Amino acid sequence: MGCDRNCGLIAGAVVGAVLAILGGVLMPVGDMLIEKTIKKEVVLENGTIAFQNWIKTGTEVYRQFWIYDVQNPDEVETTSSNIKVKQRGPYTYRVRYLAKENVVQNATDHTVSFMQPNEAVFEPSMSVGKESDTFTVLNLAVATVPHLFTTSFIQGMLNMVIKRSNSSMFQTRTVKELLWGYLDPFLELVQYNIDKTVGVFYPYNGTADGEYRVFNGKDNISKVAIIDTYKGKRNLSYWPSYCDMINGTDAASFPPFVEKSRVLQFFSSDICRSIYAVFESEINLKGIPVYRFVLPAKAFASPVQNPDNHCFCTETVVSHNCTSYGVLDISKCKEGRPAYISLPHFLHASPDVSEPIEGLHPNEEEHRTYLDVEPITGFTLQFAKRLQVNMLVKPASRIDALKNLKRNYIVPILWLNETGTIGDEKAKLFKKQVTGKINLLGLVETILLSVGVVMFVAFMISYCACRTKKAR
Numbered sequence: 001m002g003c004d005r006n007c008g009l010i011a012g013a014v015v016g017a018v019l020a021i022l023g024g025v026l027m028p029v030g031d032m033l034i035e036k037t038i039k040k041e042v043v044l045e046n047g048t049i050a051f052q053n054w055i056k057t058g059t060e061v062y063r064q065f066w067i068y069d070v071q072n073p074d075e076v077e078t079t080s081s082n083i084k085v086k087q088r089g090p091y092t093y094r095v096r097y098l099a100k101e102n103v104v105q106n107a108t109d110h111t112v113s114f115m116q117p118n119e120a121v122f123e124p125s126m127s128v129g130k131e132s133d134t135f136t137v138l139n140l141a142v143a144t145v146p147h148l149f150t151t152s153f154i155q156g157m158l159n160m161v162i163k164r165s166n167s168s169m170f171q172t173r174t175v176k177e178l179l180w181g182y183l184d185p186f187l188e189l190v191q192y193n194i195d196k197t198v199g200v201f202y203p204y205n206g207t208a209d210g211e212y213r214v215f216n217g218k219d220n221i222s223k224v225a226i227i228d229t230y231k232g233k234r235n236l237s238y239w240p241s242y243c244d245m246i247n248g249t250d251a252a253s254f255p256p257f258v259e260k261s262r263v264l265q266f267f268s269s270d271i272c273r274s275i276y277a278v279f280e281s282e283i284n285l286k287g288i289p290v291y292r293f294v295l296p297a298k299a300f301a302s303p304v305q306n307p308d309n310h311c312f313c314t315e316t317v318v319s320h321n322c323t324s325y326g327v328l329d330i331s332k333c334k335e336g337r338p339a340y341i342s343l344p345h346f347l348h349a350s351p352d353v354s355e356p357i358e359g360l361h362p363n364e365e366e367h368r369t370y371l372d373v374e375p376i377t378g379f380t381l382q383f384a385k386r387l388q389v390n391m392l393v394k395p396a397s398r399i400d401a402l403k404n405l406k407r408n409y410i411v412p413i414l415w416l417n418e419t420g421t422i423g424d425e426k427a428k429l430f431k432k433q434v435t436g437k438i439n440l441l442g443l444v445e446t447i448l449l450s451v452g453v454v455m456f457v458a459f460m461i462s463y464c465a466c467r468t469k470k471a472r
Helices: 003-043 049-055 071-080 140-148 152-164 175-180 183-187 307-312 422-472
Strands: 060-070 083-095 101-106 111-117 133-139 170-174 208-214 225-230 264-268 273-283 288-294 328-331 339-342 370-371 380-393 410-420
Touching: 060 175, 071 170, 083 410, 101 328, 111 422, 133 410, 140 152, 140 183, 140 380, 152 183, 170 175, 175 410, 183 288, 208 410, 288 380, 339 410
Parallel strands: 060 133
Antiparallel strands: 060 083, 060 410, 101 111, 111 208, 133 170, 208 225, 264 273, 273 288, 288 370, 328 339, 339 380, 370 380, 380 410
16 A cells, blocks of 8 residues: 555655646747747748748828927017918828739748838828818928029029019928928929929829838848948939948847847938837737837937938037937938928927927937837837928028028928738738747747646655655
């Protein structure tokens, strides 16, 4: 009887030890299986999970626009007062819903090239008004003249055309005209062979961004989705030194196994540069654990605050010897037009930039850019890209509409919020195919290890107790 009991206790301890060992062995083996599966499924080639979502995003992407309506146009033009603005919006468009075009796999260097078609469809139900709503905004064509034509003679000639067209520093335009283009009355009278259509995003519909050439990750998964070339080049030709480099991905995804310490680099053609995001927090997105990465204020700092930004500083008068910050001069990227990019409401910008503009209320939560990245796959499952489009306006003594100005203005035109969140069905599918299997494996490992250790310890204690009792 005693032998049977002792044998049973030893057998229980052995079973517990086996379960604990099996659980322990499963951990590295399970991690290897997960890593192998992920490396296979995030490659950008036909048949993988990543490729299906990469060709055509399963996420609804929208661009919301808030337009700055100028409240005192006559006062600004005649007395150079502060510009009073009032934002109105959102006016919402669905974008990025078309599949990538001209997709070509390049086996020699393990890259895939493509074009991203541009199309925007107005969404009335998600907007505060109609595309025909009107605003008082900066006259884009008139404001550009002193930057493209610097000689007094040409400015004087163009001033006569500006007056003949009844154009001034400000104009009234509809949402649709301002965003996507309108025939400018001043340019229509100019006898040069130039495009007479003007718009903040003109041309957009029917065009395509690219050509992009990115690594497909087949030979090196740590390079998957990283841009090799954009429009056939590895550099942009807009900036000096390393600022001109095209770094990282397009932010739709990143190489897998993202760690919190990683700096996520990505390129945005909207701002004509590469930029980066840093880890902020862990959040739960529809049952999926994700890492939130944000654009830090340091990315927009002046070279005085962040020496790495020295090559983004241009020689325009607005830079104040490169001590101003929070705005990016992208005029070289826009054929000389004085376009400036910032965060909405000049968030993280120096006081001298926003001081001449009244009605701005920067808010970190509403106006920052963030990416929510699933760390195992590197997929961006939610994002909010927020940008403000501004124009530099400066005095011009030979142009009546600008001659009374006594200072430079960086005039905000509009700001946009481009957002995308993984849909409920896609989230369920993602959990089933990826996180669910990983969590299940982890649960099995934990149960085996825990139960095994408990069984081993309990049976060994019982065995020792029986032996002690018998010895007495």
